[in-house]
Amino acid sequence: MAKDKKLVEAITSMEEDFAQWYTDVVKKAELIDYSSVRGCMILRPNGYAIWENIQKELDRRFKETGVENVYMPMFIPESLLQKEKDHVEGFAPEVAWVTHGGLEPLQERLCVRPTSETLFCDLYANIVQSYRDLPKLYNQWCSVVRWEKTTRPFLRSMEFLWQEGHTAHATAEEAEERTVQMLNVYADFCEQVLAIPMIKGRKTDKEKFAGAHATYTIEALMHDGKALQSGTSHNFGDGFAQAFGIQYTDKENKLSYVHQTSWGMSTRIIGAVIMVHGDDSGLVLPPRIAPVQVMVIPIAQHKEGVLEKAREVAAKLTADFRVKVDDSDKSPGWKFSEQEMRGIPVRIELGPKDIEANQAVIVRRDTREKIVVSLDEIETELAKVLDTMQAEMLERARTHRDNHTYTAANYDEFKDIVANKPGFVKAMWCGDLECEMKIKEDTTATSRCMPFEQEEISGTCVCCGKPAKTMVYWGKAY
């Protein structure tokens, strides 16, 4: 543990060692700390505040589609977890087991939820009787536990925060519609708020969720050319409903099984924000998600009237922006470094000469562009700068992704790209598990998704040469 944590030391350069750069940023921006529990992270105020903003935005978007929030128990009895065969096979190897309560051993052990399909199914079996009770559109914000061997801040940890939506519908069509609707909510949120462009598509059977009929995904490309699965939406058909006996009487008084979906996004997405937008000075947060959007930094603050003016400007901006003043006794240069490390979208520099000229200097975190503005027009100018920055961050991320998306017409090309050009590879696939496994074994690239926007690159599978069924995005992934 560094004894002088305030010191903004140089961090490892991205090009030199991207993994170390990532760890440095996460620690130095004080997003996370490690805990005494192996594999569990502490979300510190700077990190948790990002999650709070993500929650606020997503929650609003969910509720606009009719979703209601609930809270389910964190424990699942072993017998309940075992009710759906594929599901238990997928999760049992990686759950934490509670075996004792107080001083006594339990009669049946309980797992700490890795996900809550089984609990929601149990509830729906109890409260859904008639078509009038449908649809059920429930969501919960909670933490889940998966017993991972190797962990990494935000990207993979034993416990993480997420939301999990679980819906029950009268028809298969409605369930499919909801599955895609929620994927679109995720993709729009990521693009509009996090400035991360997404590839939307369907997972192959090999990569789909344990127990799902179909899994849809949004995939993003990180700065180092690796892919990150950023949110998923599953259509369960009536598989869980049959296993748990969730039936309703329809208008003709006939008993039918419900059709279900689930969909989730986790703190993992904060890892994407860091790896898409960050640079060698630290974090860069898109204005719409930044807990602090503007840091006002007085220059020569010991001089009369400077600190007062800085506070006055900040107070004026507080109505429309999330603003702070750094009035600590550090040097301006030090304050700049801290503001940059924390990814605060803009700083406003304000010194005696600025005050005399009734102006201030807005400095963008992403481009370092300096914009001199009159104090009379600072609100409108600041709004413009933040809007421009938000839009340009998305465009920069899109350009980076497009520049690192390749097309492979045959297997030699495919292998060469995966080996030498970090990014997505678009290639045709026959649909056979065997080819998917071979590609992974040969190259370590996995199928990311079968995108909704298909292209006909060639007529044959890039691996086996047999007739192709679909175009797939491939890539190395986190």
Add this chain to the structure above:
Amino acid sequence: MAKDKKLVEAITSMEEDFAQWYTDVVKKAELIDYSSVRGCMILRPNGYAIWENIQKELDRRFKETGVENVYMPMFIPESLLQKEKDHVEGFAPEVAWVTHGGLEPLQERLCVRPTSETLFCDLYANIVQSYRDLPKLYNQWCSVVRWEKTTRPFLRSMEFLWQEGHTAHATAEEAEERTVQMLNVYADFCEQVLAIPMIKGRKTDKEKFAGAHATYTIEALMHDGKALQSGTSHNFGDGFAQAFGIQYTDKENKLSYVHQTSWGMSTRIIGAVIMVHGDDSGLVLPPRIAPVQVMVIPIAQHKEGVLEKAREVAAKLTADFRVKVDDSDKSPGWKFSEQEMRGIPVRIELGPKDIEANQAVIVRRDTREKIVVSLDEIETELAKVLDTMQAEMLERARTHRDNHTYTAANYDEFKDIVANKPGFVKAMWCGDLECEMKIKEDTTATSRCMPFEQEEISGTCVCCGKPAKTMVYWGKAY
């Protein structure tokens, strides 16, 4: 599980069987459902939405005092839990133990947090070095687990939702100030938002938190005359700091231990809302906390224009109020019963004759008072009705509490009151544990708190007759 859950059956009367009335309300208002996990509750949308509003209000009030949110792991290694002696003695008998991760036994077992003092101490020991790092004012929203034998919706369950604030300060004075400050935040919130008047005071040593130097509490009186501890705030002094080695260098470069506090409020407070305000028709929610404040119920909605007008009125009110229209195909009487069971503060009845007269009828949930208002003035009239209702609910609760608060000058009086008059008893106490234990054994009443507002009822302890040190509120409690 009732097959026709829509049917609003009569619930048990409060006077007949208060405990059964409570359970009926909780189930029929669809606040909670029981789960497959013994002792764990499901918070359904109607129940969780109340918690969301409580969170929003409290979180804003916390942040106004400088508090920042974090998230700590849900697991605590056994060795960490054992670092503070009193604390582990208090909690070890009632924790859930994780002993296996995936397929393997753990080297050290982990408890599921019953509270997170130990984790926050561990973090503070790592991140606090200098006086510049103080104070640390952290809070988290999470669930905790306590292995209870007997459970009751909201009031006592194995897992429950809460917030826990944990602060570290340079001086004992600052810690004491913060402890009282947060108690006041709770008390103000309960009075202003939940319309529940609170007695503020200090717990006796017997009743204080495991490891605390002093515990402050807010105590409320339920409709049946039993007390409910509604929120607590603890001053730890430097006890935890010494056990965990949390030291900082002050301005003179001298090493000192920090002084700490913690404070929490849980979903238990929803139990208080139910038991203070409810009646034989179900829940009654104070307007400021109600997820839906106004239910517009069309009368003769099959008649032309009625449903349209109801929606139009609701749409107009949506800017200022949380409004819904019940446009289901149930009868108006049925809709009234449902709205009453759910505790929605007012309904607006709107039929063809009302529309013709350009009016509507506002009906208060608490008093059943009917107020005919012009549709042109419905926003201002509604605001008035809701404000009045909020204020009167608080006054009614205060009157009920005051009418059920008794004074005992001697032990015979004391025993007679506890046996025959449900409510608080004010009586003097010598300060000895022995008397406190005897009173509990003789009467089942416990010391609720030593109130900040002291009165001199007599000079001697109500139990032993020795000189009295302090006045205490006693009562049977949930």
